[in-house]
Amino acid sequence: MGERVQKSSADEWDQVWIGAHVATMTNNGSAYGELKSAAVAIQDERIAWLGSTAEALDQAAAARRDIVRDAQGLWITPGLIDCHTHLVYGGNRVAEFEQRLCGASYEEIARAGGGIQSTVRATRAATFSQLHESALIRLRRLMAEGVTTVEIKSGYGLELAAERRLLEVARDLGERLPVSVRKTFLGLHALPPEFAADRQEFVNRVCGPWLETLAAAGLVDAVDAFCENIAFSLEETAQLLEAASGLGLAAHVHAGQLSDLGAAELASKWGALSADHLEYLSAAGARAMAAAGTVAVLLPTAYFTLRQTTPPPVGLLRDAAVPMAVATDCNPGTSPCSSLLTAMNMACTLFGLTPEEALRGTTCNAARALGLQDEVGKIAVGMRADLAFWRIERPAELCYGLGANPCAGVMHRGRMRGELN
Ligand code: DI6
Ligand code: FE
Numbered sequence: 087m088g089e090r091v092q093k094s095s096a097d098e099w100d101q102v103w104i105g106a107h108v109a110t111m112t113n114n115g116s117a118y119g120e121l122k123s124a125a126v127a128i129q130d131e132r133i134a135w136l137g138s139t140a141e142a143l144d145q146a147a148a149a150r151r152d153i154v155r156d157a158q159g160l161w162i163t164p165g166l167i168d169c170h171t172h173l174v175y176g177g178n179r180v181a182e183f184e185q186r187l188c189g190a191s192y193e194e195i196a197r198a199g200g201g202i203q204s205t206v207r208a209t210r211a212a213t214f215s216q217l218h219e220s221a222l223i224r225l226r227r228l229m230a231e232g233v234t235t236v237e238i239k240s241g242y243g244l245e246l247a248a249e250r251r252l253l254e255v256a257r258d259l260g261e262r263l264p265v266s267v268r269k270t271f272l273g274l275h276a277l278p279p280e281f282a283a284d285r286q287e288f289v290n291r292v293c294g295p296w297l298e299t300l301a302a303a304g305l306v307d308a309v310d311a312f313c314e315n316i317a318f319s320l321e322e323t324a325q326l327l328e329a330a331s332g333l334g335l336a337a338h339v340h341a342g343q344l345s346d347l348g349a350a351e352l353a354s355k356w357g358a359l360s361a362d363h364l365e366y367l368s369a370a371g372a373r374a375m376a377a378a379g380t381v382a383v384l385l386p387t388a389y390f391t392l393r394q395t396t397p398p399p400v401g402l403l404r405d406a407a408v409p410m411a412v413a414t415d416c417n418p419g420t421s422p423c424s425s426l427l428t429a430m431n432m433a434c435t436l437f438g439l440t441p442e443e444a445l446r447g448t449t450c451n452a453a454r455a456l457g458l459q460d461e462v463g464k465i466a467v468g469m470r471a472d473l474a475f476w477r478i479e480r481p482a483e484l485c486y487g488l489g490a491n492p493c494a495g496v497m498h499r500g501r502m503r504g505e506l507n
Contacts, residue, residue, distance in 0.1 A: 094127070094129060094134040094135055094467070095145075096127070096135075096145035096146045096147070096150055097150070098129050098134070099127040099128065099129050099134055099135065099146065099150070099153055100128050100129055100130065100153065100500065101127070101128050101153050101154075101155055101500075102125055102126070102127040102128070102135070102142050102145075102146055102153055102154055102155070103125060103126045103127075103128075103155050103156075103157045103162065104125040104139040104142050104143065104154055104155070104156055104157065105123065105125075105139055105156050105157050105158060105159060106123075106124055106125065106126065106139075106157035106159070106160055106161070106162045106475075107120065107121070107122050107123070107124065107159070107160070107161045107162070108120065108121045108124045108126060108136070108161070108162045108163075108465055109161060109162070109163045109164075109445065109465075109481045110136070110164075110464060110465040110466060111163070111164055111445070111446060111449045111450045111463065111464045111465065112464050112465070112466050117442055117481075118163075118442055118445065118481045119464070119465075120481070121136070121138075123138065123139050124136065124137065124138060124139065125137055125138065125139045125141070125142030125143075126162060126465065126473070127142065127145075127146075128471045128497075128500045129500075130500055131470055131471055131499035131500040131501075132468060132469065132470060132471055132500065133465060133466065133467055133468065133469050133470075133471050134467065135467065136465065136466065136467060142154075157475065157506075158506075160475045160476060160477060160494055160495075160506070161475070161476040161477075161478050161480075161481060162465065162473050162474070162475055162476070163232070163445065163449060163465075163473070163474050163476065163481070163484075164234075164449040164450070164453075164462065164463050164464055164465055164469075164472060164473065164474070165232060165233065165234025165235065165462065165472030165473055165474050165496060165497070165498065166231065166232045166233045166234065166235075166426050166448045166449065166452075166474055167233070167234070167235040167236070167448055167449060167452035167453055167456065167458075167462065167463060168228055168233050168235070168236045168237065168413050168414050168416070168426050168448070168452070169235075169237050169268075169360070169383060169411050169413045169452040169453075169455040169456050170237055170239075170338070170360075170362050170383050170385060170411075170413035170414070170415050170455075171228075171236055171237060171238055171239065171413065171414055171415065171416040171417070172238075172239045172241060172242065172272070172415070172416060172417035172418075173221050173224050173225060173228075173236065173238045173256070173416050173424075174217050174221040174238055174240070174242075174252045174255045174256055174259075175205050175208070175209050175217070175220075175221075175242045175252075175417065175418055176205065176208035176209035176210075176211060176212035176216065176217060176220070176242070177204070177205060177207075177208025177209070177212075177418065178418050178422070179201075179204065179205065179418040179419050179422070182195055182200055182201065182204070182419065183422075185200075192392055192419075192420065193316055193344070196276075196316050197316070199279070201276075201419055202242070202275060202276040202419060203276060203278075203279065205242045205417075205418050205419065206242050206243070206244050206276065206278060209242040209243055209248060209252070210243060210245070210248045214251055214254065214255060217251065217252065217255045218255050218258065218259070221238075221255055221256075221259060222259065222263075224416060224424040225259055225263065225265065225424075227424040227425065228265075228414070228416075228424055228425075228426060229263070229264075229265055229496065229503075230491060230493060231425060231426055231427050231491055231493050232426075232474030232475075232476070232493045232496055233265065233426055234264075234265055234266060234462070234472035234473075234474070234496060234497075234498045235265065235266040235267075235268070235452075235453075235456070235458065235462055235472065236265060236266070236267055236268070237267075237268040237269075237270055237413075237456055238256040238259070238267055238268070238269060238270065239270040239271075239272040239275075239310055240252040240253050240256070240269075240270070240271055240272050240273075241272030241273070241275035241276075241310070241312075242275070244273075244275065244276065244278040245278065245280075246291075246295075246296050246299065246300075249271065249273065249296065249300065250299075250300060250303070250305065253269050253271065253300060253305035253306070254305065256269045257269060257304075257305060264496075264498040264499070264501065264503050265498060266462070266472070266498070266499075268307045268308070268456050268458075269305055269306060269307050269308075270306070270307060270308045270309065270310050270338060271296075271297060271300055271301075271305070271306045271308070271309050271310070272309075272310040272311070272312070273292035273293070273296060273297060273309065273310075273311070273326060274289065274292055274310075274311035274312060274313075274317070274318040274322060274323065274326055275310075275311075275312050275317070276312070276317060277317075277318075285322075289318070289322045289325055289326075290325075292326065293325045293326050293328075293329040294329065297309065297326075297329055297330070297333065297335075298333070301333050301335060306335055307335070307336065307456075308330070308335055308336035308337055308338055308359065308456075308457075309326055309327070309329075309330040309335055309336075309337050309338070310337065310338040310339065310340065311323040311326050311327075311339055311340065312340040312343075313339055313340060313341055313347060313349035313352070314340065314343060314344055314345065314347065314349075315344065315345055315347070316344070317340075319347070320347055320348060320349065320352055323339060323349065323352060324352060324356070327339075327352070327353075327356040327358065328356070330356075331356060331357075336358075336359050336457050337353070337356060337357075337358040337359065338353075338358055338359055338360045338361075338362060338383075338455075339352065339353040339358050339360075339361050339362065340362050340363055341353055341361040341362060341363060341364060341367075341371075342361070342363055342364045342365055342366040342367045342371070342398075343363035343364075343365060343366075343388070344365075344366070345366050346366035346367060346368060346371070348371070349361065350364060350367055350368075350371035350372070350374060350375055350380075351370065351371050351374045353375070353378075353380055354371075354374035354375050354377065354378035354380045355374070355378070357378055357379075357380075358378075358380050359380065359381060359454075359455055359456065359457050360380060360381040360382070360383045360411065360455040361375060361380055361381075361382060361383070362382075362383035362385060362413075362415075363383075363384075363385055363388070363398070364382050364383075364384065364398045364399075364403075365389060365394060365396050365397065365398050366396065367382075367398060367399055367402065367403075369402055369406070372399070372402045372403055372405075372406040372408055373406050375403075375406070375408045376406040376407050376408045379409075380408070381408070381409045381410070381411050381451055381454050381455040382398070382403050382408045382409070382410045382411065383410075383411045383412070383413055383452075383455050384398055384400075384410055384411065384412050384413075384433055384437055384439075384447065385412075385413055385414070385415040385421065385429070386412070386429055386432035386433045386436050386437055387414055387415060387421045387423040387428060387429050387432055388415045388417075388420040388421040389432075389436060389437075390432055390436060391420050391421050391422070391423075392420055397436060397437050397438070398437060400437055400438055400439065409446075409451045409454055409455075410439065410443060410446070410447050410451055411447045411448070411451040411452040411454070411455040412426075412429050412430055412433040412439070412444055412447030412448050412452070413426070413429060413448075413452065413455075414426055414428075414429045415429075425489075426448055427484060427485075427487070427490070427491065428488070428489075429448075430444040430445065430447070430448055430484060430485045431444075431485050431486070431487070431488055433447060433485075434485045441481065441482035441484070441485040441486075442481070442482075444484075444485050445481055445484060445485070449463045449464065450463040450464050451463075470499060470500075471497055471499060471500040472497065472498055472499065473496070473497040474493060474495075474496050474497075475493070475494045475495040475496070475497075475506060476492050476493060476494060477492045477493075477494045478492045494506050494507055495507065
């Protein structure tokens, strides 16, 4: 069972965790890639060795007993990955939540200048530190549930300076906290009012000088567009995907949340890492995604908040072998949710994923949705030592509880964030 890498000998390990049940999420033939009564050794920020507890104790002979840590029967999974959030924004949309419950629809509110536009106004008016402070609260909640990587989109600034500020807040959060942040420029989120009479000029700026400036500042890992009747067309989305591809940037697309415009096919055509939402998706769209290796990111808490009734065609995605990820879509309008475990629960209860699919959706498949599959999302030798420790009987328990948080500890890049609790 022991798996050694060249050069990794117990002498070089920094720590070895014994007595753990490990959900490796590798395809080792068992559910969740599980290894019972196993041990994981860490060297610097990587996983150096994986094997049985008995072997680990053999290897870490007497002189090295100081590096042995007892996981006391906890489960260890890869650190969770929230691969789709709009974590940084000003204000909130509680008034709109109330309006919707009194009968107004999301589209009606959006067309009347509310919705995304109201968050744009609040975001433009907010300072860096105000944005930072409110995002930090949400990020800490995610992190408390074992999240070690989070994707953060801009998209509530919709002018260069404000978009830059959002991405700078995202970058700063990743630099200050023990969590890895991927930054996405969601330039085509909504048309800001000052461009109401000239959409094309807005799209040209987003896809041209704004994208180039932000990318040159190192603030853009990927781009994104909200491709929808109430937002941006297929042609406008294609313009952004083409510009991103020219700059060597990755892409995501908000596709099929409210209608099927063919955005999944477009995302696939441009080799986007992911197409997200997908409540409305055809068999042809699913096949195109499978052929391109584009991940389907499912966002059940947005579906829940909007009280939608047509779930994504999970059967089609399974049949076409499209990898499925699950994320919070944390945003003030359609998913005021900073709990990835809640999203996993709803992926099961509302969309019919199995608990194993849901956990793959927040580990290995979420890594793939961010292009990070060689770094994080699985527990294997050479992968980054981003781990979550759980006080659970079996992995399905991560999806079972509503409002429960069985996280007992988190390791990011080989360092524990505090002690096990
Ligand atoms: N889809 C969403 O669910 C969010 N953005 C998007 O493109 C909603 C954004 C909002 O309502 O503020
Ligand atoms: Fe979103």
